[in-house]
Amino acid sequence: MDFRDKQAIYLQIADYVCEKILLGQWPPGDRIPSVRDLGVELEVNPNTVVRTYDFLQQKSIIFNKRGIGYFAADDANDRIIAHRREQFLETELPVFFRTMYLLNIDLKEIEQRYDSFVKAEFN
Incomplete structure (x- = not known):
């Protein structure tokens, strides 16, 4: 690792x-x-x-x-998801939003890339 x-x-x-x-x-x-x-x-x-x-x-x-x-x-599973979700929303998401704003990245582009990622990784 x-x-x-x-x-x-x-x-x-x-x-x-x-x-x-x-x-x-x-x-x-x-x-x-x-x-x-x-x-x-x-x-x-x-x-x-x-x-x-x-x-x-x-x-x-x-x-x-x-x-x-x-x-x-x-x-x-429920406990892990709750813990990780809280951690993500409080620490990682604000940094992500700041970067999106600074780089002028639209939510639609993020949505398209997210959909492509899910399709490629989990289907």
């Missing part, structure tokens, strides 16, 4: 875990990789994964069954 400089690694790993859950690769109710396994897979210190899992437990996206491992919560 390639990490970005502008965000803490544990948060980037949390995004990775959430994406796996949303894509159905780690379905709600199923066991997710252990701290050690995910650390090896992503080539990070296990303590970083522990921090990630603690963060995701606080958000009730995953839970720990003592002695068995970590699991995606039954309502993980």
